[in-house]
Amino acid sequence: MRFLWGERTYLMGIVNVTPDSFSGDGRLQTSAASAHAQALHAAGADVLDLGAESTRPGALGIDADEECRRLLPVVRAVREALPAAVLSVDTTKPAVLAAAHAAGCDWLNSVWGLGGEAGDPPAERRESADALTAYAAERRLPVVIMHNKRVAAYDGDVVDAVLRYLDAQAARAVRAGIPPQAVILDPGIGFGKTADHNLAVLAALDRLVALGFPTLVGTSRKSTLGRLTGRAVDERAYATAATVALAVAANVDIVRVHDVAAMRDVARVADAVVRGWRPEAWNLERAPAGSDG
Known part of the structure; x- marks a missing residue:
């Protein structure tokens, strides 16, 4: 699939292969995870993001062997079922990146970016980031670079800090040989940020887009939405829809979501308002004019 950044907002569907996903949708069985991925693809997901290690606050880490044990059978099953789908490994x-790429994944989605943690990352995280960068650059893989911190504390404005980090990370990726159009920046809503920080970042998405690289925003079912609405994780679809519409209005290129079918409608309508209704961008035929408004 060819991505035409700026033409419309694309949807990344979330496939959690974990026992402890914050959203409660983890699927450890290969058949269940593959079926879920196929359903998301049928609903309109442009990218399927497969992850086998929980990134929720307080989650226990797993080693590469366990991550591969959970992940690779699902990658192979999804790739067999959907030969043309775009698969991302989280x-x-x-x-794990090397094994998942060999099994059929096309993109890397790294919650610690390609430079480790914002600020002063531990040595092992820097080493992993260097290896991820080298692998992606050698194979020219699209990469999603996310802003993250262990502690939600910032010297100065949080938006400035996020943008400085992502701009530097993007420059580093390009210097390493990753094409600029394959460097996708994610401000990391819910990662190393308070609810107020998250809202400030969402209010400044136009500044993220202005950095000049493709962009991704993931707000789906996040705890900030629960704090604002008082809703449980599985009751945050409307709150998620509001943030998806905001992202589209800011010309964000990708939204990462659980509820693909519903959020596709949100993105399609918001795109029509912001960019003008172009059915061809959504692979649709133009509907005949009707009298129902």
């Missing part, structure tokens, strides 16, 4: 481990 990992921070070079060995």
Whole structure:
């Protein structure tokens, strides 16, 4: 699939292969995870993001062997069922990236970016980031670089800090040989940020887009939405829809979501308002004019 950045907002569907996903949708059985991925693809997901290690606050880490044990059978099953689908692997481990790429994944989605943690990352995280960068650059893989911190504390404005980090990370990726159009920046809503920080970042998405690289925003079912609405994780679809519409209005290129069918409608309508209705961008035929408004 060819991505035409700026033409419309694309959807990344979430496939959690974990026992402890924050959203409660983890699927450890290969058949269940593959079926879920196929359903998301049928609903309109442009990218399927497969992850086998929980990134929720307080989650226990797993080693590369366990991550591969959970992940690779699902990658192979999804690739067999959907030969033309774009698959992303959500990992921070070079060995897992290499194995997932060999099994059929096309993109890397790293919650610790390609430079480790914002600020002063531990040595092992820097080493992993260097190896991820080298692997992606050598194979020219699209990469999603996310802003993250262990502690939600910032010297100065949080938006400035996020943008400085992502701009530097993008420059590093390009210097390493990753094409600029394959460097996708994610401000990391819910990662190393308070609810107020998250809202400030969402209010400044136009500044993220202005950095000049493709962009991704993931707000789906996040705890900030629960704090604002008082809703449980599985009751945050409307709140998620509001943030998806905001992202589209800011010309964000990709939204990462659980509820693909519903959020596709949100993105399609918001895109029509922001960019003008172009059915061809959504692979649709133009509907005949009707009298129902």
